[in-house]
Amino acid sequence: MAKKKSNVDNRVRELRFRHGEITQQDLANKIGVARQTIIAIEQGKFCPSLESALRMAKAFDTTVDDIFTLAD
């Protein structure tokens, strides 16, 4: 099955490793979603809701637009 191309790029994987190699499960617990949802976000297969994006920004101590950017 061909993977759909997201219009939004993200740095979730990079930020996880920059923040003490936090695991997908730990990040999922902080945001309140399933581990598979973090996997889907990192693969660009799912765009999180605004609430989850804000929670993620808080978890990484950064801003939403630092994590998510519009693809060219």
Added chain:
Amino acid sequence: MTTFAAPTIALSAGWLLACAAAAIAVIRNRGGARLLPEHSYMLGAIGLLALAPCTYLLTHFISGTPSVFGSVVQTLTAVALFIVAVRVRRERLQPGSTASVMSFQEKSAVLVLCAITALFSLYFISHWNSAAGVAIGALVGTIILLVIVMIVGHAGIALFHSPGSELDNAPDERDREIAQRSMRNAYFAVSAAFWTMPVLILLPLPAREVLQLWFALLVVTEAIYQGSIVYYYRTGTV
């Protein structure tokens, strides 16, 4: 009354002793004060393996005809418990090593899709032109079989799903979005089925075939719903 040859009795007794020795070894090598879940699974598997030849001998003794069905079921269950024990142990020693990329909801959708496609295809191929009484009996049988497959299948998925803590998770925003999109796709199929009904009634078809066709459209609708769930989990919702 059925009597057994001495070698059969001796072999069974030897097997029971070997299983007892294996169970004692598991208990003695547990490496702690209490039994861990992996040890419980392992002991359950050994117990079932020990009982398998006894079940065969007992059914042979009672009915007079040899039947391996019970023993085979016990052996397969024992193998499943062994696999679970190994996975639980691996997960305990290396947390996250057995984590599945698929969520429980996704596995469940795959199971439901495969089950309804296989069972109802079989029903429609076998009983499309059957008499009403026969078709209804077969339909009830198919539905009962479907329920059994669902229960056993979901129990199996839950048993092998790792990490097990994910089973308690409520559907999150991705699960809900996928369910909503899939429901939308299924709605189009239901809608098409509904508006096809008047056309079907106008056609010179026997009432039995119209009912079969209408029911087939409902089955297709459910297949579209479950298929959409699997599709969106695999390809994404962006």
